[in-house]
Amino acid sequence: MIAVVDYGAGNLTSVMKALAHLQAEAAITRDPNVVGSADKIILPGVGHFSATSILEREGLKSAILRGVERGVPFLGICVGMQWLFESSTEAPGTDGLGLLAGACAKFPDAVKSPHVGWNSLVCHDGSRLLRGISSGAFVYFTHSYSAPVVPATVARCEYGGEFSAAVERDNLFGVQFHPEKSGATGLRLLENFCDLS
Numbered sequence: 607m608i609a610v611v612d613y614g615a616g617n618l619t620s621v622m623k624a625l626a627h628l629q630a631e632a633a634i635t636r637d638p639n640v641v642g643s644a645d646k647i648i649l650p651g652v653g654h655f656s657a658t659s660i661l662e663r664e665g666l667k668s669a670i671l672r673g674v675e676r677g678v679p680f681l682g683i684c685v686g687m688q689w690l691f692e693s694s695t696e697a698p699g700t701d702g703l704g705l706l707a708g709a710c711a712k713f714p715d716a717v718k719s720p721h722v723g724w725n726s727l728v729c730h731d732g733s734r735l736l737r738g739i740s741s742g743a744f745v746y747f748t749h750s751y752s753a754p755v756v757p758a759t760v761a762r763c764e765y766g767g768e769f770s771a772a773v774e775r776d777n778l779f780g781v782q783f784h785p786e787k788s789g790a791t792g793l794r795l796l797e798n799f800c801d802l803s
Contacts, residue, residue: 607633607646608630608644608645610632610635610648611647612636613636613658614660615658616686617652617684617786617787620784620786620787621650624796628793638668641669641670648682648686648799649680651685651687651688652684655697655710657685671703678777681781681799683786684784688710689702691707691708691710691754692704692707692708692709693709694710695709695711696750705778706756709754710752711752713766717765721747721766724746725765726745726763727743727763728763729743729761730759734802735781735795735799736795745771745783745785745792747782747784752765752769753770753780755768756773758774760773760774770782
């Protein structure tokens with residue numbers, strides 16, 4: 607069962623529709639016990655980084671960490687991916703999960719913010735999450751802050767400079783774009799995640 611974590615800031619309906627299309631067993635939950643016992647965890651996210659602070663207050667952060675530590679595949683989407691990093695300049699008082707080093711930052715003034723719409727990926731070789739997805743594939747973004755390129759980056763994107771479009775390390779996965787709004791490419795990515803063992 608895939609636990610889709612509800613913390614009041616996720617695009618839950620679209621994510622659940624995409625998973626239903628893939629015939630994946632999934633449930634929206636804010637119960638730490640359900641999250642802690644799930645086979646896979648998805649953390650969607652839309653909006654301000656400070657919204658992730660509720661994850662700690664409601665015991666969801668520790669439940670997610672327990673799952674990650676026991677090898678459960680975890681997918682963070684948009685703000686959910688940014689939360690994998692240490693922090694974001696969008697909410698200096700809110701800590702991220704800290705499993706990836708670095709801070710998310712606002713796009714430079716030279717480009718329009720937020721970055722909204724379709725943009726192409728530069729994919730790295732060997733990603734399980736991006737299996738069957740080639741460089742040049744277009745996906746849908748909507749964000750004003752972005753994550754740095756780090757060793758775990760498996761796809762980059764260009765907008766006012768390079769940023770991480772997807773990260774992957776062991777059972778930890780994150781995408782800055784919205785796979786549930788990215789057509790066939792997004793469905794392929796979610797299918798790859800559902801197929802992880």
